[in-house]
Amino acid sequence: MTKLVTDDLLADLNIAHERNVPLGPKTWYGVGGPAEVLATPASIAQLGELAVRCHEANVPLRVLGSGANLLVSDEGVPGVVVQLSEPAFTNVEREGTMLRVGAGADLFKLVLDSTREGLAGLETVAGIPASVGGAVRMNAGGAYGDIGSSVSRVQVMSGNGQVYYRDRADLVFSYRKTNIVAPLILQVEFALEEDDPETLMKRVKEIFFYKKNSQPMGAASAGCAFKNPPAEAADGAGAGKLIDQAGLKGYRHGRAHVSEVHANFIAADEGATAADVLAVISHVQQTVRERFDVELEREVVVWP
Ligand SMILES: Cc1cc2nc3c(=O)[nH]c(=O)nc-3n(C[C@H](O)[C@H](O)[C@H](O)COP(=O)(O)OP(=O)(O)OC[C@H]3O[C@@H](n4cnc5c(N)ncnc54)[C@H](O)[C@@H]3O)c2cc1C
Incomplete structure (x- = not known):
């Protein structure tokens, strides 16, 4: 290198x-x-x-x-x-129903802790593996909601080291996207609501089991490999459905393959390389393009 x-x-x-x-x-x-x-x-x-x-x-x-x-x-x-x-980057502070959380904090732990404290809002992202900064960057979410809905303020750092805040009024969260352009998210404030901890914990379990039953949570993956295309591009079909209909479940290159459980998950087996995963990604994109004239946009971030 x-x-x-x-x-x-x-x-x-x-x-x-x-x-x-x-x-x-x-x-x-x-x-x-x-x-x-x-x-x-x-x-x-x-x-x-x-x-x-x-x-x-x-x-x-x-x-x-x-x-x-x-x-x-x-x-x-x-x-x-x-x-x-x-x-300095994993601190969690509570002020009433507001949580101020360092970007490096673990989202899963935050969901459990806030639930136990009777704070509602974050249970919608139960089971999503993430740091708080990564979750806000990707606007992580799913069938039950996304993290952006609970964000009230974000502290960021620009590429040249300037620290500033982005307030709710000026933040836009959409499907797996935010308008935060600063490269570094430092801290996130969440506006939550009081609720009964037991009711919240039931909801966390429901959401967690929904994920566990519909996704290969134990496989080495990055969750959904592709974003769902805009509804008008594919008659409302999600990326997983298109990949499945293209007959790609189980498609394999080297030690990487399209999951049999959820077609939008591309899993890496023991001994896989990044090149194996990238080859599966390219093949899926090409096949779906040829078959349905739909361009699948990658959700997984590839470095560099
Ligand atoms: C089994 C499994 C299930 C999943 N299920 C879901 C799901 O249901 N819904 C969903 O939305 N996602 C899901 N994902 C994907 C993943 O959990 C989310 O995208 C999550 O938000 C990634 O967060 P992270 O901290 O791991 O980010 P990383 O993977 O470490 O990074 C992703 C991007 O965020 C940037 N980033 C990370 N931290 C910061 C920061 N502090 N400031 C600025 N940029 C930052 C990185 O530079 C990179 O560009 C799943 C993944 C797996 C493996």
Whole structure:
């Protein structure tokens, strides 16, 4: 891999970092090459300095959440990958029915904790593997709702290290999309409502079991590989239905295949490479294009 991150860039920053860190084990797919540099800043100030230096040196800076919607190429990722795993980025504070949560916090734990505290709103995203920042970036959700509906404010950092807030009035959340363009989400505020913890926990279980029964949750994947096409493009058929109707369930390339349980999941078996997964993605897109004249847009993010 070409060396983009010079020793000078990181000198006297005091940020914990390592070179050449395999990213596969940090993603749900479990495949792919290393990050040139993986950094774990301990504060917003440290992250800001790193962002400025990367910006000035034209070095890509990427943020890794839980790696649940990520496919890392076999060649790895040049530049800096940051992981917001230090306490400054995983804090949860409660003020009445508002939760202020660091972007690196685990969404699944947040759903359970807020449910136990009798706060309603986040149970709709029960069972979705994510960091809070990654979930907001993707507007994660499903049949029961999406995370954007509960967001009241987001703290972000621009590529050149400026920290600012985006308020609800200026945020747009749509299907697996937000209008947040800043590369780094630092903190999210959720406006929730009081409800009975037992009722909420029942709902969490219902949503969790719905997912467990309809999706291959144990497979190495990134959830749905493709976004559902706009209703008018495919007579309302979702991506999974189109892939199924194209006869692609079980289609295999190398050690990756289209799931038999849910056709929009592309799973990686033991020993798979990112190239195997990418080959299945391309074949599915090409087949659905030829068969139905529908362009399937990838939902899974591919690095670089
Ligand atoms: C078994 C399984 C089931 C799934 N089910 C669902 C589902 O029902 N609904 C759904 O919507 N998704 C689902 N997904 C996909 C995934 O859970 C979501 O997309 C989730 O939001 C990814 O969050 P993450 O933290 O893992 O992000 P990552 O995969 O780490 O990153 C995804 C993107 O978000 C960016 N990102 C991450 N953190 C930040 C941050 N702090 N600031 C800015 N950008 C950031 C990354 O740079 C990258 O571009 C599923 C995945 C799996 C493996």
